[in-house]
Amino acid sequence: MSVTQYAYYPGCSGMGSSIEYDISTRALCKSLGVELLDIPDWNCCGSTPAHASDHLLSASLVARNLAIAESMDVAGIITPCPSCLKNLKTTSLRMQRKAFHDKVESIVERPVRADLPIKSVLQTVLEHCEPEAIASHVSRPLKGLKVVPYYGCIMNRPPDVMTFDDPENPTSLDRLMTALGAEVLPFPHKVDCCGASLGLVRRDLVTTLSGRILDTAAALGAHAIVAACPMCQMNLDMRQSQINRANHTRHHMPVFYYTQLAGLALGQSESCLCMDKLCVNPADTLRLVDCPAAEERTR
Template sequence: MKFAYYPGCSADGSGIEYGMSMERTAKILGFELEELEDWNCCGATSGHNTDQLLSLALPARNLAIAEKTGMSMMTPCAACYSRHRHAEHVIQHDPEMKKKIELVLEKELQGTSETVSILDILANKIGTEAIAAKVTNPLTTMKAACYYGCLLVRPVGLTGFDDAEDPQTMDKVMKALGADAIEWSHKTECCGAAMVTSRPDVGNPMLYRVLKDAKESGAECIVTACPLCMLNLDMRQAGIEKKFKEKFDLPIYYVTELLAVACGDDPKTAGINKHFVEAGQYLQTVKVRAAEAKAAAEKAAAEAAAKAKEKAAAAQAKAAGKSTDKAKPEAAATEPDLKKIEAFKTALTKNPDKMAAKLVDDPARAEILATTLDEKRIAKLAQLMASDMEKAKKAANAFVTAELKKQGDCQD
């Protein structure tokens, strides 16, 4: 999988960690980024606030270069993505404006280039299963607020890869990394963007509301895919805390940074050490909690397996007509004592008359028993005497009766 890569102006400046982690993400997941030759600034906010034609011609020039590659163009920046998608739409649906753009650029536009977001690539083109398969350091126990901002999924007619009100692509990616993507209401609200600088009276409350809602919704960090959102949430967080007298302590991450870390990269390699709000310590906390959660899960699984095995054994014993608990006591109660057996054998051998009298009440029959005891009968009687004397007496009388019958048959 290969894309024409439009890094945008922030990738080597205010959003350098985004550029670093973007390259690592591509390498980890196995897709190729070929940087667009001779690309120019898309104009972002300044362009469309200054001149409509200029705001379209700037991204259109990049699209014309991308057309020659025959590849879709990926741009990580939300503003760049929005401006290029807007230019695409105009080129494809406004023939008159398309001609004006072509005159400015002095080149013909085919309108075949497609700009794609990194979230679209991760969730829809690569897929969360493939991402999860690469995870070696899962972000288990991380509570993340996935922040899309106002440009990645709106307007629907220009984007369309996710729901405009409740987008899920970043949430799905974070879940694939092992994190808990919390539900919150400000995931597509504006952070104030450039108004935090030009109109802080308007922009600062917007930024404050995003941070506040994330915190109150249970987030321990915020994840974004927009350099300007990152700049506001990370760099300006301390100022917002001071102004509104409320502490947030929310680390801010690019989704690509966390993907790289979850797939085994050192946080510094992903650029996390370049943040304003300390972000490395929280990752360590998550790592410790993840290890504890794994150990607890393994223990619970082992206990469950042991209980299941015990239950299966009990069921098997019950099916055989015996319970596991009663099997051993019964065996102990009915198993003859070997020492007793040997003692009775000795007594029957050495004192047959005395022992016969104990087994048979009638003296004449006792005498017959004593004179007919052989090794086999002694063994049988000794075993019965050790476990059940009444059975031994019955057996002894049976021996005598059999002997008398035998003698009678011989006389006949």
């Protein structure tokens, strides 16, 4: 595998609530030959509050990061967070319009080309290595692990901005997990909304929406949910006990980042992958990987 350099935009959550996503992403990229160069002095993309109040504000926050990345010798910008990704891509697209472009440049007071390719880490990994090639690196196959892939609502949408995978029935995570040896169950809620940041102001919506995702995953017999978005992961994992209380359910469903499971399969240690950062303890589930028969015994 050749080494390609990318400007890496970790996103704010990668510094805190999803530090395990950031750490496992760096580990996965390293083992697959994708070299990450942190964008120096990067700033917040503005997330939902910025683009919900002013497109120019959102674009200006993003454009500063684009400008810094453009001064680096890289093949593109990549980020693990779909929300950051959406802001980066939307801004890059909007800046194709000259009037908007000029306005943003005058705000950030530096030239912004907005021409670097911007991708998710998931897309980069799969474009860099075919799932079959990744399979050849697997030292600890996830055999016996039944997972449902959960992409979240914006990893692939809106389709003309994200231009990656099928917007209604994406399969990139499915292919990756299958290559790692896991059994991927057909999941109808792949791109459903988890409730996102409404967890703060309308928790009832999150307990309903995320609750359904957990219900279906459990009904299908999944051992774990595989997520690709810090917001989704937080709602499903950290709020799982809230959801259980609100819905009178007793789910114990670990919610991994796909990078954590990939790292596991590629032989990285559980502590390096920060498995202990997950709120729902994955220990029982992880034991299945070592010893598929364990499931039978626990019954």
